[in-house]
């Protein structure tokens with residue numbers, strides 16, 4: 001085995017970077033950070049930059065490279081423990097809250113991080129009451145909006161800081177395997193065949209590396225549990241419709257239990273003045289949303305998602321979500337778009353009908369079609385019920401011109417069984433972030449990295 005390191009971190013997304021920042025701030029030396037993708041400056045997503053359909057690069061630069069998925073994220077740091085992952089279940093509510101506060105402070109050390117929206121106020125309380133009258137729960141969830149452009153700058157500054165503080169960083173260096181002998185952690189093997197010795201290893205490969213991590217975990221005999229899959233649509237409407245709410249909360253998180261099925265339906269990733277984008281995940285094309293600090297559209301978009309757990313005999317939520325997305329891809333050669341009025345009247349949208357609408361789609365490549373041919377009845381009913389409840393809260397949501405893009409799917413990685421320190425069943429082998437199924441967003445991913453970094457630093461010193 002070549003050179004021995006005290007700590008090897010796999011994945012330079014927010015979780016891996018924050019683990020490294022913590023280790024460096026505690027004076028731990030001999031830290032190596034390995035990243036499969038390229039440097040930040042060399043990352044380039046043709047679909048995002050040229051507004052063209054996803055060209056399916058061999059390595060997706062949207063999710064891989066310095067900064068991980070965080071570098072192309074919307075830069076919304078959710079400062080509440082209610083959303084964004086399972087960390088509170090694993091480490092306890094108080095500890096999770098403390099860690100998220102530390103994460104927020106650490107981002108601010110690296111530059112301007114933008115304002116916080118949705119702090120408790122009389123106005124927010126009034127919206128919560130109005131939501132309750134419409135059968136909705138409005139979660140109090142302050143969000144700091146850093147913005148996509150600014151978050152890249154901050155991630156760049158973090159890389160410079162780590163390099164200046166002795167952390168060795170290797171990009172374009174995918175890790176192939178974790179080396180364990182007789183239950184003892186020895187280090188990692190890279191795809192180039194180099195075997196690197198490490199006293200501690202942190203696995204933070206994000207969603208891009210979730211399948212890889214699952215395979216490694218299975219080989220090492222680590223326990224895994226399944227997370228549910230969330231399937232739904234991305235809704236786009238004139239920004240003025242949601243403005244009374246988004247001006248106060250920026251990212252209103254609404255939860256609804258459908259009267260027909262008692263299923264949980266929720267809004268996700270509200271993008272005021274943003275645009276709808278395509279995303280390539282798990283071999284299918286799905287939709288997502290974005291808003292930029294410097295560039296605004298006339299529309300606001302948000303996802304309405306239905307969460308489903310499967311029990312037996314079927315227990316493959318990822319395959320279920322893939323199948324629904326594949327059907328939309330088959331009918332629309334990518335993503336479908338439909339006016340809500342057309343869906344409710346049982347007819348497809350056509351280019352002519354879309355042109356007569358008052359909402360100009362920000363995702364031009366979406367094919368006008370019929371989501372009724374794609375989404376299972378249960379999902380359609382749940383989504384329509386949720387939209388009508390929202391329309392009571394904010395009139396205009398259920399305009400016939402409102403656009404629905406389909407489908408949006410959130411694939412969550414299988415969850416590794418981890419101790420409250422995020423250590424696996426193998427001593428000194430830790431896991432953090434979205435890839436381990438522990439988190440689902442920036443703030444909790446960073447928090448999981450901080451937690452692991454602190455634990456390792458304490459053991460080493």
Ligand SMILES: Cc1cc2nc3c(=O)[nH]c(=O)nc-3n(C[C@H](O)[C@H](O)[C@H](O)COP(=O)(O)OP(=O)(O)OC[C@H]3O[C@@H](n4cnc5c(N)ncnc54)[C@H](O)[C@@H]3O)c2cc1C
Pocket residue numbers: 010011012013014015016034035036037062063064065066067068069070071072073074075076077078084173174175176204205206207208209212288432433434435439440441442443445
């Ligand atoms: C388009 C988009 C927008 C988003 N917007 C937001 C938002 O506004 N707010 C929010 O809270 N969350 C957002 N998210 C989610 C957020 O980006 C993720 O939750 C967060 O980045 C997870 O951090 P992570 O470190 O766990 O994983 P990642 O950020 O995915 O990073 C993991 C890194 O590990 C690398 N890797 C994988 N396997 C290996 C291997 N074998 N060897 C070496 N390296 C490997 C990958 O290349 C990647 O760079 C968004 C995600 C996307 C895709």
